[in-house]
Amino acid sequence: xxxxxxxxxxxxxxxxxxxxxxxxxxxxxxxxxxxxxxxxxxxxxxxxxxxxxxxxxxxxxxxxxxxxxxxxxxxxxxxxxxxxxxxxxxxxxxxxxxxxxxxxxxxxxxxxxxxxxxxxxxxxxxx
Amino acid sequence: xxxxxxxxxxxxxxxxxxxxxxxxxxxxxxxxxxxxxxxxxxxxxxxxxxxxxxxxxxxxxxxxxxxxxxxxxxxxxxxxxxxxxxxxxxxxxxxxxxxxxxxxxxxxxxxxxxxxxxxxxxxxxxxxxxxxxxxxxxxxxxxxxxxxxxxxxxxxxxxxxxxxxxxxxxxxxxxxxxxxxxxxxxxxxxxxxxxxxxxxxxxxxxxxxxxxxxxxxxxxxxxxxxxxxxxxxxxxxxxxxxxxxxxxxxxxxxxxxxxxxxxxxxxxxxxxxxxxxxxxxxxxxxxx
Numbered sequence: 001x002x003x004x005x006x007x008x009x010x011x012x013x014x015x016x017x018x019x020x021x022x023x024x025x026x027x028x029x030x031x032x033x034x035x036x037x038x039x040x041x042x043x044x045x046x047x048x049x050x051x052x053x054x055x056x057x058x059x060x061x062x063x064x065x066x067x068x069x070x071x072x073x074x075x076x077x078x079x080x081x082x083x084x085x086x087x088x089x090x091x092x093x094x095x096x097x098x099x100x101x102x103x104x105x106x107x108x109x110x111x112x113x114x115x116x117x118x119x120x121x122x123x124x125x126x127x
Numbered sequence: 128x129x130x131x132x133x134x135x136x137x138x139x140x141x142x143x144x145x146x147x148x149x150x151x152x153x154x155x156x157x158x159x160x161x162x163x164x165x166x167x168x169x170x171x172x173x174x175x176x177x178x179x180x181x182x183x184x185x186x187x188x189x190x191x192x193x194x195x196x197x198x199x200x201x202x203x204x205x206x207x208x209x210x211x212x213x214x215x216x217x218x219x220x221x222x223x224x225x226x227x228x229x230x231x232x233x234x235x236x237x238x239x240x241x242x243x244x245x246x247x248x249x250x251x252x253x254x255x256x257x258x259x260x261x262x263x264x265x266x267x268x269x270x271x272x273x274x275x276x277x278x279x280x281x282x283x284x285x286x287x288x289x290x291x292x293x294x295x296x297x298x299x300x301x302x303x304x305x306x307x308x309x310x311x312x313x314x315x316x317x318x319x320x321x322x323x324x325x326x327x328x329x330x331x332x333x334x335x336x337x338x339x340x341x342x343x344x345x346x347x348x349x350x351x352x353x354x355x356x357x358x359x360x361x362x363x364x365x366x367x368x369x370x371x372x373x374x375x376x377x378x379x380x381x382x383x384x385x386x387x388x389x390x391x392x393x394x395x396x397x398x399x400x401x402x403x404x405x406x407x408x409x410x411x412x413x414x415x
Contacts, residue, residue, distance in 0.1 A: 028152075030150060031149075031150065031153060031170065031171070031172045031173075032143070032147055032148060032149050032150075032172040032256070033128070033147070033148040034142075034143035034146060034147040034148065034172070034256070035140050035141050035142055035143060035145060035146055036142070036143065037141060037142060038141050039137075039138060039139075039140060039141045039228065043143070045172050045173065047175060047177065048175045048178075051175065051177055051178065052175065052178070052307070052309050053174070053175055053178050053261040053307075053308050053309025054173060054174055054175060054259040054260070054261060054307060054308045054309060054389070055171075055172065055173050055174065055175050055259065063230070064228060064229060064230045065137055065227060065228045065229035065230070065231075065234065065235070067137075067140050067146065068130065068132070068140075068146070068222070068224075071128075071130060071148045071217065072130075072215075072217040074148075075128040075148065075215065075216045075217035076215040076216065076217060078128070078216060079215055079216035080215075
C-alpha cells in the first residue's frame with residue numbers, strides 16, 4: 001500500500017480552499033527532509049505538485065533540538081503498518097470547522113493534530 | 128531514508144547543507160572522490176528530475192573515510208540500505224553532532240558521541256544540495272494551446288504566448304522573483320514592426336537579464352545585411368527591436384524568455400530578429 005502524507009496550515013476550515021492551504025503528497029514523491037534556515041524549521045521536499053521545473057515543500061515548525069527526532073518519526077510513519085489505510089496526518093493546524101451540513105458541523109472547536117509532539121505548526125509552501 | 132549531518136553542534140543544524148534525510152531510492156551511485164572520501168550521489172532534492180532530467184545535476188554527500196577502506200564503506204552502505212525488515216527505515220549513515228542543543232538548559236550543551244554506520248566512516252565532509260533553479264531550455268511555440276495575445280505597453284504574463292503589433296510599444300517583463308524557475312514567455316512576430324517603431328522589452332524590477340542572454344539577427348536576402356550577435360552584460364535590462372522598412376522586425380522574429388532561478392535577474396532571453404523588405408538596412412537590435 002502506498003502511504004500519503006497530509007498537511008494543512010489554516011486555522012479555520014473555511015480557508016481550506018487551495019493547494020497552499022492543504023495538500024496530500026505520496027510518500028514515494030518525497031525527495032528530502034532537511035532543516036530550512038533555522039534550528040526550528042524543517043522542510044519536507046517533494047516532487048512538484050504539477051510537474052513544474054522545481055520541487056515543492058512544506059515547512060514544519062519543530063522543537064529546538066529535536067530536528068533529528070522529528071525526521072526519524074516522519075520516516076517511521078512512512079514505513080509504519082500494516083494496520084493503516086495509508087493516510088497519515090503529519091500536521092493539521094485546523095482548530096475551527098466549517099459547514100453546517102458537514103460531518104463535523106459549523107464553527108466547532110477541534111484540536112490541531114501533529115504526528116509528533118515536537119511539531120508545533122505547519123506552513124504549506126510551494127516553490 | 129538516509130540521515131547525514133555535518134555539523135558538530137546541534138545549534139548549527141539550520142540548513143539543508145548541515146543535515147538532510149534522503150531517500151535511499153534517490154541514490155544514483157557511490158564512488159571514491161579521493162582515497163579518503165566516498166561520495167554518494169542522489170537525484171536532486173529541489174529540481175524536478177522529471178523535467179529535462181538530462182540537465183539536472185546530482186546532489187551529493189561526501190563522507191570522509193579511513194584510507195584504504197573505500198571498498199568496505201561501500202559494502203556497508205549497501206548492506207545497511209537493505210537491512211529491513213528489522214528497521215523503521217530511518218538510517219543514520221553519519222552524524223557529526225557531538226554537542227546537543229535545546230531550549231531547556233539541562234538538555235543543552237551535552238556531549239554525545241558522533242554516530243557512523245561503519246567504523247571507517249570518520250565524518251561528513253560536505254552535503255551539497257543544488258538550488259531550486261532551472262537549467263534553462265527555452266520553450267517551443269504553441270505549447271500554450273491558446274491563441275497568442277497581442278503585445279502591448281503592459282507587463283507580460285508568465286507562461287503565455289504573445290504575438291507582435293506594428294506600432295511602437297514598451298513592454299515590461301515581470302519580476303523574476305515574483306515567479307518561479309521554469310516560468311516562460313514567448314513573443315513571435317506575425318506582424319512586422321512598422322518603420323522606426325521601437326519595441327522595447329524591459330525588466331522593470333530586475334536590473335538585468337540573466338548574463339549570457341542573446342540577440343541574434345539573420346543574414347537575410349541582401350548582401351549588406353551582416354548578422355549580428357549581442358550577448359547581455361551586467362545592467363542590460365532592455366531589449367530593443369526597431370522596425371525598419373528594409374531592416375529589423377520582420378515576420379518570424381521571436382523572443383523567448385525563461386526564468387532560471389525564481390530570483391532577481393533570473394530572466395534569460397533568446398531573441399532572433401529577421402529582416403523585412405529588401406533587408407538592406409543594417410540590423411540594430413540590441414541590449415542596453
